[in-house]
Amino acid sequence: MNRSNSNTNVGTSTAGPELLLELDRGDGPLAARLQGALREAVRAGRLAPAERLPSTRTLARDLGLSRRLVVEAYGQLVAEGWLAARQGAGTSVAGPPREGSLLPAPEPGPALVGRLPYDFFPGSPDLASFPRALWLRTLREVLRSAPDEALHYPDVAGTPELRGALTAHLGRVRGVVTTPERVVVTSGARQGLTLLGRMLARRGVARIAIEWPTLPLHAEILEAAGHEVARVPVDGDGVLVERLEATGADAVLVTPAHQAPRGVALTPARRAALVAWAQAGERLIVEDDYDAEFRYDRRPLGAVQALAPEHVAYLGSASKTLAPGLRLGWLALPAALVAPLAREKGLDDGGCQTLDQLTLARLLDTAAYDRVLRAARRRNRARRDALVSALAAELPGTRLEGLAAGLHALARLPAPVDAARLVAGGRAAGVGVYPIPDRRGQSDQLVLGYACLSEPAIAEGVRRLAEVIAALR
Ligand SMILES: Cc1ncc(COP(=O)(O)O)c(C=O)c1O
Incomplete structure (x- = not known):
């Protein structure tokens, strides 16, 4: 083993297949750095598909790490699809996970x-059931009553009417703890995630954990914002929260109400553990509550956001309740993130379309939305x-x-x-x-x-x- 300096372990395996690994100099947890180095070796082609890896014992010795770290790293990369483990045949390279291979056609x-x-x-949702007459009637009322001033450049964070109506609605229906000042209206949840990704990148967050499988588009959005994405597997109780620590991520994107695509709900114990993870490291949970309004024969599970409003950026959308074509979504944010997020929104498009915002606000206020x-x-x-x-x-x-x-x-x-x-x-x-x-x-x-x-x-x-x-x- 060579150790070129105290921050960098360079190891060339001395038994079994040769493998040169360089743990990056970042000061994140060793586990995350080891996993990153292995991913990089596969991505760069230094480890070719089907190539056998050194045994965990050999690699641990060569890198001067504990064997437990290497076992964990192999396990994590197998779960993510980079490596494959076969009984009796050791661990080999499966190749970089094919983006988009888990849920096809993210772009309908x-x-x-x-x-x-x-x-x-x-x-x-059922597009034929979109409440056209109700929407038209309400839009007419909005146009009749809105002052000319309402047609000026909008508040980039959303109209006060919609931010207020969403605050009341999300509190009542999802238990979200927020105020109109902390709500930002976006062009669908997608833009909410894009803006969060950009804002977090500007604030120095480099690695974000996501559930796997998930909507590949969301991984793509975060990668496009410059983040390294760490994939954390999901089982029947939701995302494996205990794996988060080892990813070294400062934020995680989750779908606790109805995991996309497995459909499981994150259990109360895992919710508590998720919040504890966020609070322990001043980290951010991005909660995608995309279809939580539809619950049939399960006890209502409120939003994780209610457990730690200062650690959760809550994402919602009208795409599943009304229609994706409306492109209306919203964020409920920790106080400290509102101004930076609104800045991103302003840079992006200067705010959402006012008349649709006012129409949705009125539907929410009059309980017509609840009937829909x-x-x-x-x-x-x-x-x-x-x-x-x-x-x-x-x-x-x-x-x-x-x-x-x-x-x-x-x-x-x-x-x-x-x-x-x-x-x-x-x-x-x-x-x-x-x-x-x-x-x-x-x-x-x-x-x-x-x-x-x-x-x-x-x-x-x-x-x-x-x-x-x-x-x-
Ligand atoms: C997991 C997930 N989150 C959120 C959304 C909603 O995205 P948007 O509001 O941008 O339509 C979708 C839509 O398909 C989704 O699958």
Whole structure:
């Protein structure tokens, strides 16, 4: 082992395969630096796909680290998909995780949505149920009553009307603890995350942890803002909070109400541990509460934000409750982050469109929004039940996860199929299907959005899907 200085460990393995690793000079935890060095070696091609790694004992000795650190690092990178571990064959390189491979088609776009008659696109509400008449009536009222001044350049953080209405609504429905001054209106949750990413980068945050799997677009947004993204696995209780410390991240992006895409809720014990992690290191939790309004047969779970308002940036959106095309979202922020975030928003687009903000504010204030939500909840529950029945009838042996809430469920097929052929076969049959492929392109996990299809369409779509799957086997 060579040790060139006290901050840098350079090791060349002396037994088994050769591996030159340089732990960066940052002063983050050793575990994070080791994991970063391994990722970098794979990314840079110094470790080629299928190449075998030194044993944990050898690498630990060569780097002068404890074996536990190396075991943990290998385990983390296996979970992230960089490495593969096979019983008796040691650990080898799987290659950089293919971006976007876990949830396909993060960008629905007009080319996809609505084109196929049986499109199980995850996360779209029923666009045909958008309350057009209500929106139009309310917009008319807004136009009639708003002073000319309302058409000036807007407050970049949002109109006072909408920030006030959101404060009351989020407090009542999600238990969010905030004030109008801490709310910033954004162009969807996506812009909220983009602005947070930029703001955190300016403040010196370099590494952000995310759940894995998650919406690949969110990893992309954070990487585009200059962050290194550390992937933390998810199990049936939500994200593995105990793995956060070792990532060395200063912030984490989570979906506690309905994990995207697995659909599980973060348990109360993990919520407490998450908050403790944030408080211990002055870190930030970014809580994406994207479809939390839809809960069917589970006890209400409030937002994590309520447990530590000064450590959580809460992200919400009208995309699932009204329509993604509105591009309306919001942030509830710790006091210290409001001004820097509003600055990013001002630099980006100078604020959201005023008339839509005023319209949404009025719907919230008059409880019309609550009525829209209640109707959507009833409709979605019936559609979810239709999906459960159709799968039981057409694809017996399929297990469903994440049914208690949200707009999509995760179907686990009894046996894997080729993901690309499934998507192609589905398209030919008029079915939009979104498998989560493994490294070999096989998939036994389908993310099925059910909110945007009628009950008969769900039954027919699943029947066709079963035919496509049968033909592939
Ligand atoms: C995990 C997740 N968060 C948030 C959103 C909402 O994003 P936006 O408000 O930008 O439409 C989505 C939309 O698909 C999503 O899948």
